[in-house]
Amino acid sequence: MLTCSVHPLPYRENPAEYFTSIRHAPGAVLLDSGRPAAERGRYDLLSAWPQATLTVWPDESGSDFLQRLRENLTLLGDATIPSPYELPFAGGLIGYLSYDFGRHLEQLPQQAVDDLRLPDARFGLYAWALISDHQARTSQLVFHPKLAQSERQRLTALFDHPTPDARASFKLHTPMIPDLSAGAYEQAIVRIQDYIQAGDCYQVNFAQRFRAGCSGDPWAAYCALRAACPTPFSGFQSLPDNGAVLSLSPERFVKISQRQVETRPIKGTRARGTNPDEDAANAAELLASPKDRAENLMIVDLLRNDLGRTCRTGSVKVPELFSLESYPNVHHLVSSVTGELADNKDALDLIAGSFPGGSITGAPKIRAMQIIDELEPTRRGLYCGSLLYLDVRGEMDSSIAIRSLLVKDGHVSCWGGGGIVADSEWQAEYQESMTKVRVLLETLEGL
Numbered sequence: 001m002l003t004c005s006v007h008p009l010p011y012r013e014n015p016a017e018y019f020t021s022i023r024h025a026p027g028a029v030l031l032d033s034g035r036p037a038a039e040r041g042r043y044d045l046l047s048a049w050p051q052a053t054l055t056v057w058p059d060e061s062g063s064d065f066l067q068r069l070r071e072n073l074t075l076l077g078d079a080t081i082p083s084p085y086e087l088p089f090a091g092g093l094i095g096y097l098s099y100d101f102g103r104h105l106e107q108l109p110q111q112a113v114d115d116l117r118l119p120d121a122r123f124g125l126y127a128w129a130l131i132s133d134h135q136a137r138t139s140q141l142v143f144h145p146k147l148a149q150s151e152r153q154r155l156t157a158l159f160d161h162p163t164p165d166a167r168a169s170f171k172l173h174t175p176m177i178p179d180l181s182a183g184a185y186e187q188a189i190v191r192i193q194d195y196i197q198a199g200d201c202y203q204v205n206f207a208q209r210f211r212a213g214c215s216g217d218p219w220a221a222y223c224a225l226r227a228a229c230p231t232p233f234s235g236f237q238s239l240p241d242n243g244a245v246l247s248l249s250p251e252r253f254v255k256i257s258q259r260q261v262e263t264r265p266i267k268g269t270r271a272r273g274t275n276p277d278e279d280a281a282n283a284a285e286l287l288a289s290p291k292d293r294a295e296n297l298m299i300v301d302l303l304r305n306d307l308g309r310t311c312r313t314g315s316v317k318v319p320e321l322f323s324l325e326s327y328p329n330v331h332h333l334v335s336s337v338t339g340e341l342a343d344n345k346d347a348l349d350l351i352a353g354s355f356p357g358g359s360i361t362g363a364p365k366i367r368a369m370q371i372i373d374e375l376e377p378t379r380r381g382l383y384c385g386s387l388l389y390l391d392v393r394g395e396m397d398s399s400i401a402i403r404s405l406l407v408k409d410g411h412v413s414c415w416g417g418g419g420i421v422a423d424s425e426w427q428a429e430y431q432e433s434m435t436k437v438r439v440l441l442e443t444l445e446g447l
Contacts, residue, residue: 002145009139015044020165022048027124028238034230041232044132050124062104066348091144092391095123099380118381168217176210176441188375189426204362207417218244218407228443233399235387247404256396259341265359268292268333302358309353311339329439347396360384383415
């Protein structure tokens with residue numbers, strides 16, 4: 001098998017220092033672990049100038065699109081990473097699946113309005129990446145064997161002397177306004193609880209959208225958001241016509257390494273306190289909350305079932321239940337479900353069997369998605385989808401695109417939501433949806 005070549009670079013804890021050199025390149029993408037402030041992520045990964053760009057066609061089935069992704073990985077060809085490097089990406093796919101990619105996998109109603117007109121999936125096929133390993137404290141360019149020598153030389157020269165950040169700016173034209181009034185939000189929660197009482201479902205994740213007109217460079221907005229709310233599954237993906245995906249997600253969707261699978265659902269949230277005593281009390285209340293633990297357990301059960309579709313029988317386990325993770329704006333209750341891919345399955349089979357993530361749909365999943373489509377007035381697009389990489393070896397990591405924004409057609413959109421169960425109080429849920437995104441909205445409004 002062919003081996004990637006590696007060109008060492010000076011270590012940078014903040015990937016923005018390298019990303020500015022490719023910010024305006026076609027297909028520029030950054031998967032960012034939020035260093036130095038966030039501590040859980042190990043790698044940053046950035047690239048641009050893809051060999052091919054793949055978007056799902058409006059009437060294409062999910063399985064056909066995933067097969068196209070497979071075929072492109074095969075065209076690029078297998079490669080290994082030379083020792084002693086432990087790097088997550090040897091060339092392959094980087095991009096997003098929107099929440100609405102679920103419509104290509106399952107039959108769903110078409111009630112929510114598609115006013116954002118975002119392709120339901122968009123990937124680049126990349127033959128190089130700049131990867132920073134924060135555990136080893138190294139940064140390096142990784143070149144797939146298929147990448148032309150002239151391109152390697154160009155990229156080496158570019159990153160050996162990275163360009164300083166040109167001072168770009170970003171501005172909202174108005175404050176971020178919610179699409180739903182408090183009254184409309186309350187009505188939706190009442191309807192969900194009617195469905196729960198009727199036995200249709202146990203839990204539905206309901207979200208509201210905030211929007212404003214904007215101008216300027218979305219990268220400037222991302223840098224400000226990253227400083228205000230560093231998270232281990234952040235990302236920036238440039239889109240055509242000065243659009244971009246900006247994600248400040250704390251949540252892993254699914255990871256595959258050497259055929260071992262892990263998903264880490266978040267379900268259960270409390271605001272951070274204004275002083276240490278209040279903060280500790282909020283965290284303790286979350287850890288002890290029967291409601292939040294029950295919600296989390298429902299999603300763990302759903303994900304055990306989802307992973308069971310593509311994992312070896314008997315391999316699915318729950319090594320971690322109800323752990324506390326704390327971020328600048330919120331405390332979260334997090335669990336972990338693991339498994340081992342079955343011999344005849346690959347990463348894209350896992351996506352097909354488990355997308356979108358159970359933590360942002362509800363249980364049972366398909367019925368919850370039908371109710372979401374009925375009650376949320378507009379399609380989610382990117383929100384609650386996934387940013388991910390999948391390399392030619394089958395290594396994959398992916399986020400759930402919560403705390404994520406879309407800049408497109410002169411507007412920025414942001415969403416906040418939460419899981420609704422039988423004993424949810426609409427005012428508390430409404431407040432939680434605001435708490436989750438307040439730091440993002442206030443940061444943008446302050447630019």
